[in-house]
Amino acid sequence: MSVDPxxxxxxxxxxxxxxxxxxxxxxxSFDREKDAWIVKLAKGKHELATHxxxxxxxxxxxxxxxxxxxxxxxxxxxxxxxxx
Numbered sequence: 001m002s003v004d005p006x007x008x009x010x011x012x013x014x015x016x017x018x019x020x021x022x023x024x025x026x027x028x029s030f031d032r033e034k035d036a037w038i039v040k041l042a043k044g045k046h047e048l049a050t051h052x053x054x055x056x057x058x059x060x061x062x063x064x065x066x067x068x069x070x071x072x073x074x075x076x077x078x079x080x081x082x083x084x
Contacts, residue, residue: 003057005030008037011060016073022080039069041076048076 005028012026013019019026025042036051056066 003030003037003054003061008057008060012039012069015060015063015065016070018073018077022077024076039072041073043080046076046080048072 009026009028012028018024019041022043025040027040027042029038029040030036031038031051034051036053037057039050039052041048050069050072052066052069056064056069060066
């Protein structure tokens with residue numbers, strides 16, 4: 001399955017409402033070498049770059065959350081809110 005970046009971005013915003021709630025900037029790019037999506041989140045000077053495996057990105061469209069990505073987002077928000 002080929003994943004459209006705009007559709008994936010919209011789906012991630014839907015599956016992870018904290019992205020919208022905390023007004024995080026979200027950008028995506030596909031890394032062919034890693035065969036994974038690079039997910040970048042930012043708020044002010046705080047940034048997080050992580051990856052989302054192709055199969056996990058495809059599963060998003062079936063409403064399946066990637067636990068790894070959810071944990072990364074939560075950790076980013078904890079660090080951001082604590083001022084680190």
